[in-house]
Amino acid sequence: ETGVTQTPRHLVMGMTNKKSLKCEQHLGHNAMYWYKQSAKKPLELMFVYNFKEQTENNSVPSRFSPECPNSSHLFLHLHTLQPEDSALYLCASSQDGLAGVSDTQYFGPGTRLTVL
């Protein structure tokens, strides 16, 4: 595997379900990100991790819970979601954003989530 992979690619869940999205990067990067892409809206940054530490949480509801056990893996745990949470969830990674340097982010193929 190369680049950034995400599983599953498609997920349908009910509002009471608990599920998890997985992201893995094979680029040796130290920063990882979760984005949400809804129809007709710009991509929204959700969370940022750098060296396994969360550095950004853009006012994301608590029903989304990220986990970063190491620099190569990132999870998004989902619980009691709403239909408006249906979207494409994209994971990205970058080398390491040192202050004053903006590293290029490389994206995975995304998980298409549908909440019924």
Add this chain to the structure above:
Amino acid sequence: AQKVTQAQTEISVVEKEDVTLDCVYETRDTTYYLFWYKQPPSGELVFLIRRNSFDEQNEISGRYSWNFQKSTSSFNFTITASQVVDSAVYFCALSEGGSGSARQLTFGSGTQLTVLP
């Protein structure tokens, strides 16, 4: 606050035509980075180019070229001799450098390009 505007929501061209995708940005920082990504129907965002605010040289890569103009805060993207495989949504993005959230990318709303055979 930073902002990226892609005024063209959808563009259709016939194969072999040239097409320019517009991107206008707003930032208060003097150090910033601009990006273009391509999102084909499969969903993955494919990185195309990164530019920093101190390098206004235009860039050409095959059929792709980019025109960065700080005077008009624009970073436009031109595809020459378009092909059907160029059909995708194209996103322009901005990241501010310096202290603070150096890693936050602000995306434009994207331009859907359709190239007809």
